[in-house]
Each structure stands twice: as C-alpha cells, then as structure tokens.
Amino acid sequence: MFREITLGQYYPADSVLHRLDPRVKLFATLIYIIVLFIAEKPIPFLVITAALIAVIVMSKVPFSYMVRGLRGIVMLLVIAGVFNLFMTPGIVVYKIGPFEISDIGLKNAIIMVVRMVYLIIGTSLMTLTTTPNQLTDGLERSLRPLSRLGAPVHEISMMMSIALRFIPILVEETDKIMKAQMARGADFESGGLITRAKAMVPILVPLFVSAFRRASDLAMAMEARCYHGGEGRTKMKPLTYKASDRVAYVLIMAFLVAVAVLSLI
Amino acid sequence: MSIILDHVTYTYSEKTAYEIKALDDVSLSIKDGEFIGIIGHTGSGKSTLVQHLNGLLRATSGTIYYNGQDIYDKDFNLKNMRTKVGMVFQYPEHQLFETTVFEDVKYGPKNQGLSDKEATNRAYDALADVNFPDEYFDQSPFELSGGQKRRAAIAGVLAMEPEVLILDEPTAGLDPKGQRDILNLIRRMHESSGRTIILVSHSMEDVAEYVDRIIVMDEGRVFLDGAPDYVFSHTDLLEEKGLAVPQVTYLMEELRAKGIPIEGQPTTLEMAEKEILRLHKAGVF
Ligand SMILES: Nc1ncnc2c1ncn2[C@@H]1O[C@H](COP(=O)(O)OP(=O)(O)O)[C@@H](O)[C@H]1O
Numbered sequence: 176m177f178r179e180i181t182l183g184q185y186y187p188a189d190s191v192l193h194r195l196d197p198r199v200k201l202f203a204t205l206i207y208i209i210v211l212f213i214a215e216k217p218i219p220f221l222v223i224t225a226a227l228i229a230v231i232v233m234s235k236v237p238f239s240y241m242v243r244g245l246r247g248i249v250m251l252l253v254i255a256g257v258f259n260l261f262m263t264p265g266i267v268v269y270k271i272g273p274f275e276i277s278d279i280g281l282k283n284a285i286i287m288v289v290r291m292v293y294l295i296i297g298t299s300l301m302t303l304t305t306t307p308n309q310l311t312d313g314l315e316r317s318l319r320p321l322s323r324l325g326a327p328v329h330e331i332s333m334m335m336s337i338a339l340r341f342i343p344i345l346v347e348e349t350d351k352i353m354k355a356q357m358a359r360g361a362d363f364e365s366g367g368l369i370t371r372a373k374a375m376v377p378i379l380v381p382l383f384v385s386a387f388r389r390a391s392d393l394a395m396a397m398e399a400r401c402y403h404g405g406e407g408r409t410k411m412k413p414l415t416y417k418a419s420d421r422v423a424y425v426l427i428m429a430f431l432v433a434v435a436v437l438s439l440i
Numbered sequence: 441m442s443i444i445l446d447h448v449t450y451t452y453s454e455k456t457a458y459e460i461k462a463l464d465d466v467s468l469s470i471k472d473g474e475f476i477g478i479i480g481h482t483g484s485g486k487s488t489l490v491q492h493l494n495g496l497l498r499a500t501s502g503t504i505y506y507n508g509q510d511i512y513d514k515d516f517n518l519k520n521m522r523t524k525v526g527m528v529f530q531y532p533e534h535q536l537f538e539t540t541v542f543e544d545v546k547y548g549p550k551n552q553g554l555s556d557k558e559a560t561n562r563a564y565d566a567l568a569d570v571n572f573p574d575e576y577f578d579q580s581p582f583e584l585s586g587g588q589k590r591r592a593a594i595a596g597v598l599a600m601e602p603e604v605l606i607l608d609e610p611t612a613g614l615d616p617k618g619q620r621d622i623l624n625l626i627r628r629m630h631e632s633s634g635r636t637i638i639l640v641s642h643s644m645e646d647v648a649e650y651v652d653r654i655i656v657m658d659e660g661r662v663f664l665d666g667a668p669d670y671v672f673s674h675t676d677l678l679e680e681k682g683l684a685v686p687q688v689t690y691l692m693e694e695l696r697a698k699g700i701p702i703e704g705q706p707t708t709l710e711m712a713e714k715e716i717l718r719l720h721k722a723g724v725f
C-alpha cells in the first residue's frame with residue numbers, strides 16, 4: 176500500500192515529455208499557471224484545452240493518473256463552485272427556490288472550476304513525467320543565478336534530493352516496523368485518542384533510531400568521498416539542452432503569446 | 441493445528457505502474473509440529489509468503505485456513521491469531537523500542553491482555569530460553585551487541601508463547617558463532633516444545649542440517665517441496681534457478697561419479713560421515 180506514495184507520482188514511460196529537460200518542464204509549468212490566470216474568455220480556454228490534450232496524449236501516461244490528483248480537491252471544488260454560483264450578485268438567470276444564480280456567478284463558477292481542474296492536471300503532468308531527482312536538478316540549475324546573491328542554492332537542493340531519496344526508505348521502514356509490532360499484538364486502530372497516540376510509541380522510537388542511523392551512515396559515506404558542498408562540484412549527468420528542448424521553449428512562448436493576444440482581443 | 445494455503449496470489453501495488461506479483465498461485469499445507477525451511481534467492485517471495493501465514497498481508501486472491509478456519513472470514517480474530525503465529529522479522533532488533541530489554545519483551549504478552557505479573561513471568565522465561573544474560577535485563581536494548589539485540593528481539597516474540605514460530609532470515613548479519621547459537625536455539629525450541637517452526641533462510645547448509653522439510657520458492661511459486669534429501673537430489677534444477685545444494689552433497693555426488701556406490705542423498709556432514717564410514721567398513725576404500 177505504501178510504495179505508491181513513495182515514488183512521488185512519477186509514472187515511468189518513454190515519451191517525448193519524459194525525455195524533456197526538467198528546466199523546460201518547470202518553465203512550462205510556470206507559464207501554464209500564468210496563462211491559466213490570464214485567460215477569462217472561452218477562446219483562450221479553447222486554446223489551453225487543445226494544448227493540454229496534446230500534452231496529455233504525448234505524455235503516454237494513462238489519463239486516470241492525472242485525474243487521481245483531483246480526488247483530493249473534489250470537496251473544495253464543490254464548495255468554491257457553489258459559493259461562486261449563488262453568492263455573486265448580477266442579473267439573475269436562474270432560480271431554484273430561494274437561491275438565485277446570476278450571469279456573473281455562473282461565469283465565475285465555471286472559470287474557477289475549470290482553472291482548478293486544469294491546474295491540477297497540468298502540474299500532475301509535470302510530476303508524473305519527471306523523477307523527483309530530475310526536478311531538484313532542474314530547480315538547482317534554474318535557481319543558480321540566486322547563488323550569486325548568496326542564497327545556498329546547492330545546499331538546499333542537496334537537502335531536497337536527500338529528503339526525497341529518504342522518503343521511500345522511511346516509508347518502507349515504517350511499514351516494516353508497523354508489521355513487526357502488529358506481529359507482537361499491537362493494535363493501532365482501536366481505542367480513544369490517547370490510547371492510539373500511545374500505540375504510536377513502538378513505531379516512532381524505532382523509526383527515529385533508524386532515521387538517525389541512516390543519516391549518520393550517509394554523512395559518513397559522503398565525507399569518505401570528500402563531499403564538500405557545491406563549490407566546483409560537477410555532475411555525473413549534467414543537464415544539457417537538446418534540440419527538442421529548444422523546440423519546446425519556442426512552443427511554450429508561442430502558447431503564451433497566443434493566449435495573451437486572444438485574451439486581449 | 442495446521443495452516444493451509446489454497447491458491448494464494450499476492451500482488452504489491454496492485455493496479456499501479458509498479459505492480460509486482462510476489463506470490464503466484466501458492467498452495468501449501470503446513471502440519472502441526474513440522475520444522476520447515478523456506479529457501480529461494482532474494483526477491484523470490486519468501487518474506488511475502490510468511491507474512492501471509494499470520495495475516496499481516498492479505499492475499500489478493502486465494503484463501504488461508506488456520507486450524508480449519510478461513511482467516512479472512514469477518515468473524516475471524518486476526519489480532520488473536522497473530523499472537524498464536526509468532527513472527528520474527530528479518531533484523532528483528534530494529535523493532536526494539538522500550539527503555540529496558542525486559543520491558544520490551546513484555547510488550548507482546550501485555551498486548552495479549554496478560555496481567556503485569558504474568559507478562560513478567562513470560563518475559564523472564566523467554567529471555568532465559570534464548571540464553572540472554574541476566575545482568576543485561578535492565579539495560580537499554582539500544583546499548584547491546586548485535587547478537588544480544590537479536591536474542592532480545594526473538595525473546596519478544598517467544599514471550600507470547602506462539603503455537604507456530606516463523607523466523608525470517610534470523611541469522612542475517614550475525615557472525616558465524618552468533619549464527620550457530622541462534623540456529624541451535626531454534627532447534628532446541630522445536631525439540632522441547634514441539635511447536636511448528638518455519639525458518640526462512642538462504643543458507644543451504646543451515647536448512648539441510650536443521651529442518652525436516654524444505655520449500656523452495658522461485659519467482660513467487662513453490663518450485664520444490666519435500667524432505668532435504670529429496671529436494672537436494674535435484675541439483676540441476678536448483679542450479680538452473682541460481683541456487684545450490686550443500687557442499688557435502690556436491691562432494692558425495694563427485695564420489696559417486698568416481699564409481700563409489702553412495703547410498704541415498706547425504707545432505708549434512710553427519711550423514712556424509714556415516715555413509716563414508718559405512719562404505720569404509722564394507723571395504724570399498
Ligand atoms: N513492500 C513492498 N512493496 C512492493 N514490492 C515489494 C514489497 N516487498 C517486497 N516486494 C517485491 O516482492 C517480491 C518478493 O519479495 P520478498 O517476498 O521480499 O522476497 P524474499 O524475501 O524472497 O527476498 C520482490 O520482487 C520485491 O521487490
């Protein structure tokens with residue numbers, strides 16, 4: 176039950192999108208979010224929809240994986256939608272009992288729901304096609320200019336990669352420890368709040384012990400290999416742009432311009 | 441007392457991109473008092489299999505019967521069964537958490553609903569059973585040596601007085617003496633209490649020497665199942681799967697190839713010794 180969460184959301188497949196440089200994907204996601212908030216009229220939304228569908232098809236990730244992210248926000252969507260629908264003043268176009276729907280309310284509700292759904296699908300597309308390590312690599316490279324201002328970009332991204340690397344390990348460890356304590360008759364499900372909190376002790380103590388053991392092993396291993404921070408450090412797989420990445424940049428910019436222009440006219 | 445697995449299949453991360461079929465149509469019957477060894481290379485499904493035997497994993501399909509009762513039945517008390525089928529995980533010392541060894545061993549019996557006094561008695565007996573030195577009873581379990589931690593953790597399971605004891609690679613990561621000690625301890629437990637013991641291991645020597653029945657797993661299936669001499673007579677099949685037979689068995693086979701009339705399939709040093717002496721007396725050498 177655990178490994179699903181542990182590998183982030185990454186869906187292994189061999190597609191153009193998977194092979195794209197993570198910096199391109201980060202940039203595309205940023206542009207996509209901006210575009211979603213510029214667009215208000217139907218035509219720009221049609222362009223966005225077309226682009227989204229094209230990218231979904233290119234990604235070779237089953238559609239159900241993208242929709243999965245939506246499950247978590249269904250309630251939020253419904254509430255926000257309902258509030259926009261009924262609470263916005265304007266010309267009344269529809270009446271259900273004491274509730275009135277205005278033209279602006281209808282428009283706002285639709286835009287809001289579409290924006291949120293597109294936002295989730297678009298961002299999950301990025302995490303589905305990019306491994307967590309590629310993501311941090313991409314972030315480190317994209318944020319490198321900030322290190323000239325003294326921001327510890329390398330350190331932060333190293334911490335992020337290590338944290339990401341450790342999540343699956345710790346989750347697996349938790350699973351193992353839970354099973355081991357269950358085999359000793361532990362019960363994590365029944366009892367009141369305090370009983371349940373107490374039942375966590377046999378899991379948390381071994382988990383911390385193991386996390387510290389692993390952390391100190393890792394620190395030792397890094398030191399044994401002369402790790403000394405970002406200065407002058409090279410990468411085994413340096414990020415380099417390929418022709419397809421350049422094409423992608425052009426397409427992203429074209430997309431931004433198209434939506435911006437269509438929104439203005 | 442018996443455990444029966446009826447066409448058990450188990451898939452990890454079902455319906456995701458990481459789907460792994462770890463058990464594939466496994467049917468087994470484990471009788472009371474048997475001493476079983478489960479072998480197979482890494483990833484063959486040994487750990488997954490044994491975690492089904494006390495209901496920690498729920499089969500994707502198939503049924504498991506414990507003393508004739510379907511353990512997936514709604515009225516079946518799984519928590520109760522877990523204390524009857526004791527399970528010592530690989531690296532069990534990673535589950536220690538209490539402030540003292542003694543308290544840690546009492547954790548299982550207390551979960552069974554025993555009084556503090558009974559739990560204390562059980563803990564005392566279990567620690568004595570594993571030859572845990574008295575002077576360390578009140579020590580923090582985190583300050584012990586590897587072998588002692590392992591004993592303390594095994595005692596933690598024994599203290600529940602399970603009817604069936606499963607040990608998943610109990611000797612992994614111990615020095616040769618520590619390994620011997622643990623295996624002898626397990627054998628003693630089998631001989632003195634006659635309880636069913638299931639030992640997961642990848643050492644052919646250990647398994648051959650201690651158990652009465654060997655189950656060989658391969659890619660989630662039961663590949664061979666029988667007495668050690670039966671299983672180890674399939675040298676070719678085992679080697680095909682990247683496994684080996686005990687060293688002495690190889691030696692005896694080479695002798696046989698040289699024309700010496702070896703009888704049976706000696707799988708332990710003791711058996712080989714007996715056979716060689718017998719041949720010597722018969723004047724073959
Ligand atoms: N928690 C888990 N999640 C996903 N896959 C797992 C998990 N545990 C084991 N597996 C996979 O199931 C298969 C069988 O593993 P396991 O039963 O641990 O084998 P063994 O104990 O014989 O080494 C392996 O392919 C392993 O990668």
Ligand SMILES: [Mg+2]
Pocket residue numbers: 486487488530608
């Ligand atoms: Mg295993």
